[in-house]
Amino acid sequence: MPLRWQCVVVDCRDRERVARFWSAALGLPVQEDEDGDWWLEPGEGSPDILFEQVPEAKVVKNRLHLDLRPDDQRAEVARLIGLGAREKDIGQGQVTWVVMADPEDNEFCVLRATPQG
DSSP states (O other): OOOOOOEEEEEESSHHHHHHHHHHHHTOOEEEOTTOOEEEOOOTTSOEEEEEEOSSOOOSOOSSOEEEOOSSHHHHHHHHHHHTOEEOOSSOOSOSSEEEEOTTOOEEEEOOOOOOO
């Protein structure tokens, strides 16, 4: 039996808040079940993004993060800031991507647009 990747789990203290941020950021509807689980379904063949409630706050840099590829990096960074994200300096120096953090400080990157051609 082959192994199938089911989901990426984001630990958070307020899973509804973080789920709603990522829902707006990715344009995906939030799913919730009777057990109080919150997740996003990116589509067939893609892993779900599950928001797992944990008691502790985040204290160190993520060991796993999402890289997002926009059509317009500058516009997307501004839109994400409007949704509650912020730019974050993790010592990355001069790079072509923008490191950001969601409302609970989980890092993610907004890459530069893929050149059209």
